[in-house]
Each structure stands twice: as structure tokens, then as C-alpha cells.
Amino acid sequence: MKTIKDIAKLAGVSTMTISRYFSAPEKLNIHTREKIKVLVNKYHYSPNVIAKSLITKKSGLIGVVVPDIRNPFFAQLYYRLETILEPKGYSLMLCNSKEDAKKERDFLRLLISRQVEGIILIPVFRENVESLIKRRKKFVLVERLVGSIQANMVSSAHYKGAYMAVEHLINLGHRNIAVLCGDTKLTPYRDRLQGYYDALKTYGIPLRKELVCESAINIESAEYSILNLIRKDQGISSVFSCNNLMSLGAINAIYESNLKIPENISFAAFDELPGIEYLIPSMTCVQQNSAMLAEIAVDLLMNQISKEESIPEQIEVPVTLKKGI
Amino acid sequence: MKTIKDIAKLAGVSTMTISRYFSAPEKLNIHTREKIKVLVNKYHYSPNVIAKSLITKKSGLIGVVVPDIRNPFFAQLYYRLETILEPKGYSLMLCNSKEDAKKERDFLRLLISRQVEGIILIPVFRENVESLIKRRKKFVLVERLVGSIQANMVSSAHYKGAYMAVEHLINLGHRNIAVLCGDTKLTPYRDRLQGYYDALKTYGIPLRKELVCESAINIESAEYSILNLIRKDQGISSVFSCNNLMSLGAINAIYESNLKIPENISFAAFDELPGIEYLIPSMTCVQQNSAMLAEIAVDLLMNQISKEESIPEQIEVPVTLKKGI
């Protein structure tokens, strides 16, 4: 690997001239420029960004920490983030926290060591976020709030979305609506469940506690919960699932029980599954606007990067209800 | 942000002692060690990895370039790569080439400028790969071969998988099997289509060219193709789709036509969709072993990183047929 010195020596110029060739070529004499061009191509020289960022103190790196990139929602979010940040000259480092506090902590430390200019984080553990604040790192929380933390954050309208979905089920005539809660220690699920409660209350439908599946947090437990309700003949006519993974388990439980969507059971869910509109067109979905989430997350981060001090903002992004039957 | 110098001054030691605190703390006097520990915690000091890699010439970075992380197969692959590489001390930079030659080129250049130690690439454009070879970069191709390039590569058994899937349909009694080809300029799709051809041939089933949907490369075109075949009453009794996205379009076309899987049409596909086993249990799927693909990709890369010269290897990873009805 040739360095700037090598190229400079070969071209018979100083390293600054080579440096300028990349940063401000128009300032160079056309002849020197041509001479350098030949050498750069010949030796496939490309400047060492690491050395550059040591001086400029700008790594051009942004860390993105998600629980699991295999979740289509996070994949979509990352894709959008890249689309926005790449043209701005940033490169992204993607980390999967696997919903694990220790992993999250390690990844955050790593990103800091690597001098990222900012972090976009779907947080898992409150203390890790507090540690970012203590270290005065620039970051944006997406989707989740951990504890009552004062930080920049952008999130979907969890409560509103769940409320609308359940309201839609009620309007379809349903009174016995099972709900798969998700991990209510996480704000999104707490809010979504509250949306369910409040929709019932608004329409004067008594809450049947046995239809609230509190331990449903993944595919298997969701499947088990719904299977149980059906077997015990609780008379559920519809299901509201608080995330996409639990939806899968529930759908499977319904199919296994030889029931059909929407003939026997109406199904509504927060989040989509890739292609679910093709596979179960009758399903009601609360669609999150990942494009807008990404855009706002970047805005909030760029604000911090450009300014010295800024007051944390919390922004809520509307969701869309795709009404099923 | 405190630097090593600041901490050294505060501790009344040289920078080397701080450096050793992180690289070989056991060599330090217990007292100095404690003194440094206090300061490190107090000021949240963490060493600047950028400066370190400038000296050691090891960035600890690996670039991963996929066409689109929203494709569940690539998300799964990335997840696995991270699981393997993170404990080895590598951080990953993920890039979406969007199947675009220019984007791929730009991302590869960027990764090189950022001094990645290796690149894991699902390639799009032949010349970009050739350029990596010219620059003597360490890289591994996954899934695809572009042109007749001599490079380290790991790939699923595309041909075999498609052959098995079509064979299974034939064994179920199907004779009129539509196929959604994908972009046959890409080796995986060429191989998968060949598997279809050869399975038919083996079982003496005449090829009906009108059932080969060559222009099917995405959801919409796949949907259109299948819709067309059904409308023209070509008597198809089953469909083999060469990737997961086209499967969605095809399934939708089938549903739209008021046909059912598997009652009216049997469905087989290369690749899975997340949760498809829950949504359409009767579907036949060729499952790729992304864990093994990731493992071998890393092995091939580590071989190059540790050795000076190595002969390129091409390794094929078996697929699994999940038989449907």
C-alpha cells in the first residue's frame, strides 16, 4: 500500500500537493494534476481516511445499534438511515444488541472507542443510555424510551396506533378481542397495551382479563397463548398482536386450530411482516413510517453534531392504519 | 474528550504507562494501576482506536456489502457474520449496494479508504470485483459469482436446491410447473433455472417455454407473470419461484385469482420468507444455511488476513429441502 509520501516523491511534489489533489484539485496546476492522476491510478492510491480523521477529529462514522437486524422493521430503518447518511459522507457501523444489556454496553463502548460522531440507538437498558449522557455523547433514541430519560428521541405513535387498530376491530363488531402484549417493560409495548385498554373503555366494552396475554413476548409464547384461549373456548372473535413476531405465532395457532382469518377470527397487529399484505390481505396492520423515523433521527443527530448544546427533543411520528376485515 | 496525554499527566506517569494499562495491565505496579483506574473512570477515558490503528495498521474493520439488508436472507447472513466476527475483535460496516454497480463501486472504495482488513461481498458488477483483485484486497464473495473470476467464494447449492424442489413437485404429480426465473444474468438464478430444466428433463417432462417467466425479477413482475398464466388458462398446477420476493408476488396472484395453495396450486420456492412456515405451511422451501455460509465466509477471509498468499477456494454449502404439499 502506497502512502501519500510515496506518491509525493514519485510525482516530485510535496505531500500537501497530493492532499490538495483530493481536497481541492482546482487549486492545482493542470500539469501537476495530470501527473498525480497518472500515479494515483497506476498505484491505486486512495487516501487513508483513518489518518485524516485523526487530524480533523471527524471520523465520519455513525453507530447504529438495533436489537436484531433480522426484524424487518429494523432492517427497513437501517436501509433508510443509510440512504440519508451516505450522501452526507457518513459511514455506518451496525450492531445487534440482541436485547442484551451487556452486549449493548459493549457495543456502545466500542463505537465510542472508534470515535463515532453519533449513535442511533434502539435502547435496551436504561443505564447504558445514562452512560451516554454522562459522557456527553451525541445520540438519538428510536422507538423506545428507557426510564424517564431526557434525550433526543423519535418514536412512532404507539398508543394511538394500537388504539386505532382496536377501535377498528370494535367497529367491525368485535367484543371479545384477545391481545398479545409483548414485553411491557419496554415503553412501546406498554403504550400499545394502554391503547387497547382505552379503546375498550371508550366503547364501553368490559375488559376481560383472561384475554390479555401478558406473557406473550415471542413467537412460541404467542402461539401458546392463543392456542390456549381457543382450546378453552373463550369465544375470542379477534386478536390484536402488539408486534410482528407474535403475529406469526398467533396466526399459526389460528391455522392449527382449523380456524380462518377473517372468517372465524379477525386479526390486527402492530407492525407489518414483509409481504403480509400479499399473504393475509384481510389483516389489519398498524404501519410504522420508517422513512420518517429515519429522517427525523438523522435530523436530531445532525443538530447535535453541528451545535454545541441543544435541548433534547421528543418527536412522535404518526402511524397508518391499514384496515382489514 | 481526554486523551492519553491528559490521563498520563493527571496520573503523573508517561503515556506508555497508560497504554500498558490497557494492553498489559499485569505489567504495571498495582498502585499505578489503581491510580489510573480511578482517572479512567472519572473521565470516562477510552483509548482512541483510530490513533491506535494508524500505528498498528490494523483497523479491526470488516466491510460487508449486500444488495439490500431488507432481504431477510441477507439480514440473517449479516447477523451471523456479526456473531462470529465480534468476538474476534472486528467491527462491521454494512453497505447496501442496491444492486447498483456504481453504488457498489463507491462503497468498495469507501471501505478501502477506511482501511478495512477485509470485505465480505455479495457482488453485483464484475469489474468491481476485478478491481478488488487488482488492488490485492482481501475479500470473499458470497452467493454469487460474477464472470469467471478466480476468487474466494462461498455459495449455496443453487442448482441442486432448485433441482430438488422441482423434483419434489414432480413427485407430487405435477407436470405443468411454472417457473419465476429472477435475473438470469446473476449466477444463482442461472443455476436455479438450470436445476428446473434438468429436473424436468430427468423425469421426461417436456419443457413448456410459455411457463418460464423470464422477465420475473421482482414482486410486481412475478405477480403479473403468474396472473397472466392463470388468466390465459395455461393449466399450471404448480409454481417454482427462484427467490423470496417473487414468491410474494406469485402468492398474491394466486390468491387474487381465488385459487388456493395447495388445493389448486402447489408452491415451491428458493429461499424462505420470515414466518412463511407459519403462514403457508404447505409450501415447499429450499432453505439456505446462512449460519454455515457466514462461518465459511469468515474462515476464507481470516485465511487471507493471516497468510500472505493463498489460493482462492470456492466452497458450496448444502441446502435443505423443506417439503410441502
Place this chain on the structure above:
DNA sequence: CTGAAAGCGCTAACAT
């Protein structure tokens, strides 16, 4: 066990 000197590859800030 600890330190001093040198330098990784590059650029900011002045020169000329």
C-alpha cells in the same frame, strides 16, 4: 516496572 524518542499517514496554518 517505567519512560523517552520516534513516527504511523495525513492536514491546518502559515509561508513563499
Place this chain on the structure above:
DNA sequence: ATGTTAGCGCTTTCAG
């Protein structure tokens, strides 16, 4: 239009 000097934050190497 081009060069010189100095130094980014760290580690390597050699001393002590």
C-alpha cells in the same frame, strides 16, 4: 500554485 512545519493520539522500540 506549492512547500514547510508541526502535530493529531497513540504504540514501537529501546533504555534504564
